[in-house]
Amino acid sequence: MPVLNERAYLEHAVRSVLAQELDLPAELVLALGPSSDGTTELARELAAHDPRIRLVDNPAAHIPVGLNAAIRASRYATIIRVDAHSELSPGYAARALETLERSGAANVGGVMRADGRTPFQKAVARLYNSPVGLGGGAYHGGTEEGEAESAYLGVMRREVLDEVGLFDESIRRGEDWELNLRIRQAGHRVWFDPQLAVTYWPRESWLRLARQFRATGAWRGELVRRFGRRNGIRYFAPPGLVVLVAVAALVGVLQATRVIGGALSLVFSALMYLPLLVYVLLVLAVASSPSGGGVRQRLWTVVVLPTMHLSWGLGFIGGVLRGARDTVDASRLGTRNTPLP
Numbered sequence: 001m002p003v004l005n006e007r008a009y010l011e012h013a014v015r016s017v018l019a020q021e022l023d024l025p026a027e028l029v030l031a032l033g034p035s036s037d038g039t040t041e042l043a044r045e046l047a048a049h050d051p052r053i054r055l056v057d058n059p060a061a062h063i064p065v066g067l068n069a070a071i072r073a074s075r076y077a078t079i080i081r082v083d084a085h086s087e088l089s090p091g092y093a094a095r096a097l098e099t100l101e102r103s104g105a106a107n108v109g110g111v112m113r114a115d116g117r118t119p120f121q122k123a124v125a126r127l128y129n130s131p132v133g134l135g136g137g138a139y140h141g142g143t144e145e146g147e148a149e150s151a152y153l154g155v156m157r158r159e160v161l162d163e164v165g166l167f168d169e170s171i172r173r174g175e176d177w178e179l180n181l182r183i184r185q186a187g188h189r190v191w192f193d194p195q196l197a198v199t200y201w202p203r204e205s206w207l208r209l210a211r212q213f214r215a216t217g218a219w220r221g222e223l224v225r226r227f228g229r230r231n232g233i234r235y236f237a238p239p240g241l242v243v244l245v246a247v248a249a250l251v252g253v254l255q256a257t258r259v260i261g262g263a264l265s266l267v268f269s270a271l272m273y274l275p276l277l278v279y280v281l282l283v284l285a286v287a288s289s290p291s292g293g294g295v296r297q298r299l300w301t302v303v304v305l306p307t308m309h310l311s312w313g314l315g316f317i318g319g320v321l322r323g324a325r326d327t328v329d330a331s332r333l334g335t336r337n338t339p340l341p
Helices: 007-018 039-050 062-073 094-101 121-129 158-164 174-187 207-231 232-257 264-287 295-322
Strands: 028-032 051-058 079-080 086-088 106-114 155-157 190-200
Touching: 007 028, 007 039, 028 039, 028 062, 039 051, 051 062, 051 264, 062 174, 079 094, 079 158, 094 106, 094 121, 094 155, 094 190, 106 121, 121 295, 158 174, 174 190, 174 207, 207 232, 207 295, 232 264, 232 295, 264 295
Parallel strands: 028 051, 106 190
Antiparallel strands: 079 155, 086 190, 106 155
């Protein structure tokens, strides 16, 4: 478990891991980044009370660096990746090990079930669980068990990780997708089991969400630069929306200044404004659907859905054009989280 500024979530995440019932010996290795909110002190306190918890340092604070440090320090043949912003469902580890053995796969993952406490976080969680929000990857709501492109978090055979070279530490986001690509290229299988479920707690504020999605989009753009068509077509929808908005704004200025007029103006209006109108209607439909929640959650949905798409799309375009470079998820740095109940 890589950990950075997660004091509000860490104890719940650790508790869900240690509560897993297994017939095999297990340990939890926490890779501690340079937190500023008391997370490191809490981790040390938890480790002092349970010998199954081990601590390693991750001074770089990057997720793949922390994951590799924890994997290298681990002692057992199976690696279960967990996240400080998530909680494993009861029986998750036992089911995952059984699926790993039954499927013969090198990596097994399940469903990310996002959840929230505040109207904002509930709106974000609902969109995480919807194909309209994050593009319909299997782990956002798939129901059919079978081979997959990638795995959420992942339950992995240590020998395969050693074979392919662990996580690529030059990739700060999307590192799991890239690792699973190498696993599949090495002739192994990645497997999706919808019976595996992990509760994920999204970011708690609009700014943190926008920062997270911009960084994620930038690194997906970097992955497109590196791996081209191996990236699914769904990744190109958000940058397409950004381009559409930018061109529509430009056309609007040209129309207002009468540079474009007459029949040509009508053509541009049909090409630019109608798709945007359809998108606005889609956002409103998602917000007003029966599962939309209370009034505040519905209002946040109207804000959150375009934020997710546009932030991700802007980051993606930058990542494709100039590379992700040193882009980091600033939503994880120097934050104060609301404690879980």
